[in-house]
Amino acid sequence: MKRMIVHCGEQSTQMALLEDGRLVEFAVERAASVRLVGSFYKGRVVNVLPGMQAAFIDIGQKKNAFLYVDDCLHPHLEKQPKQKPPITSLLRVGQELIVQVMKEPFGGKGARVTTHYSLPGRHLVFMPQADYIGVSKKIERESERNRLKQLAEAIRANEEGIIIRTVAQGETVESLAQDMGTLRQQWKAVEQAALAVSAPALLHQDVSMAERMIRDAFTHNVDELVIDDRKQAELMKSYVCTFDAELVERVIVYQDREPIFRRFHIEGQLDKTFQRKTWLQSGGYLVWDQTEALTVVDVNTGKYTGTSDLEDTVFFTNMEAAEEIARLIRLRDIGGIIIVDFIDMDSDDHRKSVLEQLERTIRKDRTKCLVVGWTKLGLLEITRKKVREQVMSRLYTSCPTCDGTGKRVPELQQL
Structure with missing residues (x-):
């Protein structure tokens, strides 16, 4: 049996994926933290580094974001490294542009951003400025790959890119077109928001961790989605209904007094996982x-x-x-x-x-x-x-004394 378990706490939301009771995937999102990956910002170029073929972009975060030349070139130039122009011919200090976060800030570094925009949906990923059609490698049957490519060609406009996701196997052109329409509207909203504000500004924030995992992993292969918060369960039912009404009945509210992670033996598995x-x-x-x-x-x-x-x-x-x-x-x-x-x-x-x-x-x-x-x-x-x-x-946080090394000076050396 395959289950998705969601614990909604005051400080964080935690989600676990179980296969026959065994923990295979875990995610946590703290209420105080904001996920940046996938979000769109209107940024301002604050520094251009010709020697690194990169630039720093102010997107309103503590650390300036980093934009490599590969991530701001037209897609057709990527396969021809010799034709890469200098970063100074593409960006200038003070320039404002739309960027999308592709990597979270960590280790003292700012976020990494790109101008190769992509918006993920249930069945496909929409790339508004890339003339490209791709199909997930996990769809192996050649006849199905060809069928999905034909459907993608039918629903896209010129200079639009589409990557068909694994969950799209067996789907109709109507399902893909509906997904595409929703993503086009999202991109249009990003463009309109960019016209109305000055940099730095958030234009579009990606969905929550729970919604993202449900969108990407809650398929007909999952038997149950169990949530220990009634309000969140109703919200998730409404969200699931937007892409697959048949799955709504698999969303279950957990009401027992025993903590949900203890009930499904997740706590003990987590303790062992991070040793x-x-x-x-x-x-x-x-x-x-x-x-x-x-x-x-x-x-x-x-x-x-x-x-x-x-x-x-x-x-x-x-x-x-x-x-x-x-x-x-x-x-x-x-x-x-x-x-x-x-x-x-x-x-x-x-x-x-x-x-x-x-x-x-x-x-x-x-x-x-x-x-x-x-x-x-x-x-x-x-x-x-x-x-x-x-x-x-x-x-977890590192020990402030040893910085996470877990070692101390021997007593003889302390004398």
Whole structure:
């Protein structure tokens, strides 16, 4: 059974996705914080950096946003790097322009913005200034891909771009056209708002975390959407009704006295998820370490000694670890470069099987991931799109004394 569980608290809203009772995705949005990704701003150029081919844009936040030349070029020029003009020919100090946030500010850096605008809907992503049609790679059947491309061509105007989402499989042209019409209206509202204000100003704010997850993940494969707040449940029913009325009856109000995350055994799973050492069912374990540059995962056999020879023990542990690593990367919402140090394997077939296991499991992740492959040192490289701080940073704060290192000076050195 697949369930989406929503806890509405005074300080935050938390959402969990369960598959047969196992936690596979978790998100949290604090009431005091504002999500920037997806939102549109009218910004003002405050500094142009020719040496970096980038510019700083004032969008009204504490830190100025960062705009790379690749993110403000016409899409047709991106594939021809030699034709990239200098940033000074595209932007000037004091210029006002519409930008969309593509990456949250974190680590002392401002948000990253773009002028390649996109508005996501239930069935498609609308790109108002890109002459392009794409179909989700998760739609594998060629006949369905071609059908959806034809529908996209039928509903778009010249110079408009469309990316068909996975949930659009089997949908009619009417459903796609309705989605497209709504997104066109949103873009028109952004343009009109930009004419009425001076920079810096917010033009359009993206939907809440709960609405976003429901829009993107609440499909007919999900059996229940359980919410512990009646008012929010009614709002979610109204929202779901705008794109799929058949799913409304699956929205359930949770009324028991026992906290909803305890009732569905989410609390205990969350506690284990964010430990530096996470145990595998076999007795092996993973060690997670993060730096500004990358995340490293070390695989160990631990308590597991196997039942036959060493190679089989190592292979079994690595196979189990590959599946768990893919799940926890998604659950922790880790972005950027990820390096996995699996236990050394002599067999090329075993190495291939572990790689395939990881690739197969990581396909379930809705965030863009790429399993790069094995390095010459036998490490496995993964990249995952990074748009915000990982979940752990939103749930915990670093110790002000040790800054999160968890170490102290030995007593002998203190004397």
